[in-house]
Amino acid sequence: MTPPTSTAAIATEGLGKRFGEKAALDGLDLSVATGSVCGLLGPNGAGKTTAVRVLTTLLRPDSGRAWVAGIDVARDPAGVRSQIGLTGQAATVDNVLTGRENLIFWARLFHLSPRAAAMRADELLEQFGLTEAADRRAKFYSGGMRRRLDIASSLILAPRVFFLDEPTTGLDPRNRGEVWAALRQLVAGGTTVLMTTQYLDEADQLADTIVVVNGGRKIAEGTPSELKSTIGGDRIDVHVRDTSDLPAAAAVIARVTGSEPEVDAELRRLGAPVSNRVSALTGVVGALADAGVAVEDIGVRRPTLDEVFLHLTDTGNPNTNVKEEVAA
Amino acid sequence: MSTALAIGPMPTSGFATLLADSWTVAKRDLVHLRRNPTAIISSIALPVMFVMLFGLVFGSAMSVPGGLDYREFLMPGMFAQSMMNGAAVTIAAVSAQRALGTLDRFRSMPMAQGAVVIGRSIADILTSCVDLLVLILCGLAVGWVTRSGVLPTLSALGLLLLLRFAMIWIGIYLGTVVSQEAAAGTWMLLFPLTMVANTFVTPSQMPVWLGTIADWNPLSATVAATRELFGNAGPALSSGSWPAENAMLLAVAWPLLLVAIFMPLAIRRYRKG
Structure with missing residues (x-):
């Protein structure tokens, strides 16, 4: 086959x-x-x-x-x-051998002749920037x-x-x-x-x-x-001053953007996908001010790979966990 | 990049490749010993100290049935005990390589796979020859001599190395099973095994049940057989039990049996990873 x-x-x-x-x-x-x-x-x-x-x-x-x-x-x-x-x-x-001896050992097990093994070792030492350390024992x-x-x-x-x-x-x-x-x-x-x-x-x-x-x-x-791009286009990021404001800020973001934000209680950050950068930004800024939430920083940006990763691999719902922490 | 590609790998099967790869593996282990003399010294120090302690300190108060000189009685036991304790060296080396991922690297390569274990046993046997030589010199210094001819003496040395060979396969098997930390404790297992034997006293001087265990200990067979071959055994030495009477046979049979059991186990463990 x-x-x-x-x-x-x-x-x-x-x-x-x-x-x-x-x-x-x-x-x-x-x-x-x-x-x-x-x-x-x-x-x-x-x-x-x-x-x-x-x-x-x-x-x-x-x-x-x-x-x-x-x-x-x-x-x-x-x-x-x-x-x-x-x-x-x-x-x-192998710590006891030098860098060059390590490479020659493996080269011999790949059945290169002693001469070819030594030549190949030198090439690889050069390629990996180890020429100067070649004759030092690997333990150093x-x-x-x-x-x-x-x-x-x-x-x-x-x-x-x-x-x-x-x-x-x-x-x-x-x-x-x-x-x-x-x-x-x-x-x-x-x-x-x-x-x-x-x-x-x-x-x-x-x-x-x-x-x-x-x-x-x-x-x-x-x-x-x-x-x-699988987790949406732009995202809004809000950094609040007080942990106690997180639930209020989350409610505001959910209302304006139409999607439940992800909350990082420790960093006092909230994030949510947005469809229109400008209206989301102005809408959230205004609504947060109305709600009396003190904001350290706010911005709209592309998602990071970390967010993709968490989004894809988290089997539970991270939002609920964070909310419980905030409530506690 | 060019050198390796131009030359290319040689065929990976065949006896010549197996030998060449085994020697490459063994040579690296021998370099370790040469550059790490403390390892040799510590592996030799213990038996040398035993010779001093039992030969010179306690030896003066020890009596052997038949009025034999105690140091002469002791030395073959020291030789064999050192071979048996060699298992700890093998276990430590194999478990360390496994922890480093070296065994996985070997297994992912187009090399002769048997070379990993064969290379290990070549290195260990050669190291043990050095250990044995030091102990022989030490024995000669305290008054031990071989009273037989060249052929029996060489046969005795052969039996000692045969025991070490069996220990290599036990060592490789255990080294692929136990963790590096557990490997450091193997002497606790070996210690009673080397003590409940005819090394220091004859089993007939022990309580009966202990004497029986000592009689059947593979180490006792090698010790009794080498004593006889070196001409260091008096006629009154045997306890008269079957294993004591057939020490020569058992000194060959025990190691072969251990090899027959542990060599396939070790190779299977190595292949499975």
């Missing part, structure tokens, strides 16, 4: 995997075009890592099918392994350097499809920036990448398409801007 679309570097059909009672994957359908970067986005326990483990032949699915580079993952795992690179959540960097590397070394060691054979599981989890902003820069360069080279992330800015920065997963299935898919 051939994969559903021959141009897809990664394709899955109804992928299912259970761990005891819990369904980690519950009929996941994916299609990642060759040469594109797909961000698999979802909260903890959404099934992101399980999906990567199935696609990299580490785990057998209970149901459904999966193809990587056109090869059936279940039927020819060895074939898949020769086409892929994997950087998992934990860095497999920063978090960002270790991550880059780990990513470099998965790219020995320039894989056709590269899997990255939460590439910058646990890194500080500076180190995240370093890793992103390295990944952008890689992506520019045309490698197909599937990366999982919990960070929306990461997906926004690097991914061509974003697949939002929750409960082991796909709940949304699209480019970052497509996803942003």
Whole structure:
């Protein structure tokens, strides 16, 4: 059987995997075009890592099918392994070895000759900005350097499809920036990448398409801007001075915009989608003044990816919870 | 990018690849030992201290049935005990690699998959040869000698390494099962196992029930067999029980049985991840 679309570097059909009672994957359908970067986005326990483990032949699915580079993952795992690179959540960097020795170790296991392994190690050190640190033991590397070394060691054979599981989890902003820069360069080279992330800015920065997963299935898919427009166009944002004014402000916004606002009690912020920027803004400003609500700030803007994410993944109704907090 | 693409990967099946990959894996583990001498020192320090403590301190007050020299009686036990304790080294190394995700990386690669475990066992056997050498020198220093010929002596060393080989597979299996934190506590499991044996005293000197357990301990078989092969055993040493009388057979059978059980378990665990 051939994969559903021959141009897809990664394709899955109804992928299912259970761990005891819990369904980690519950009929996941994916299609990642060759040469594109797909961000698999979802909260903890959404099934992101399980999906990567199935696609990299580490785990057998209970149901459904999966193809990587056109090869059936279940039927020819060895074939898949020769086409892929994997950087998992934990860095497999060997602290006792130097950066160069780490790369040579992996290159030898990819069956490069000693000479070719050394040459490839030098190329990758250069590509990932590690040439100066090449002969230092990895235990002296920063978090960002270790991550880059780990990513470099998965790219020995320039894989056709590269899997990255939460590439910058646990890194500080500076180190995240370093890793992103390295990944952008890689992506520019045309490698197909599937990366999982919990960070929306990461997906926004690097991914061509974003697949939002929750409960082991796909709940949304699209480019970052497509996803942003799924929860409506412009939004009004109101920042009130006193927490006690939140219910009154919410009532005003609901009346003027016609939709129930989302409330962040801690930040004393309210937000709601609006259809007409100007009339919504003037209407809300006037109505809040009439209601005697003191406002710190007010504005109309495009939604952020964070809001899309919360909108899509929150199973309960966040508004009710916040209101209870405010009332309490 | 060009080098790797131009050369391309070599075939991933075949015995030569398996050997090459195994050696690559083993070599890295050996580099660890070379650069981390404290690990070697601490793994050798304990048996050396035991030799000093039992050989020199308590040894003067210890008596062995048949009037044998206690240090001569003790050393084969020290050798075998060190081989058995080697399991802790294997468990620690494997569980650490699993925690780092290194095992997953190996499994996602087009390398010979057997190389991961074979490489591990090559590294551990070579390390154990060093451990054994240090202990032999230590034994010679306190007055132990081998009283037999070259062939029996080599056979004794072979039996010791066979026990270590069995421990490697138990170690790989447990290393893929237990957490890194639990791995640090394996000595608590090994400690009674190495003590309730014929290492320090003969089981006939123990309470009957304990002596029976000690007699059937795989370690006792190796100790008794190597004592005999080194010529360090007096005729009155055997407790007369079946396992004591058939120590030579059991010193081969026990490790083979353990390998037969734990090698498939370890490989299956590794494949499943």
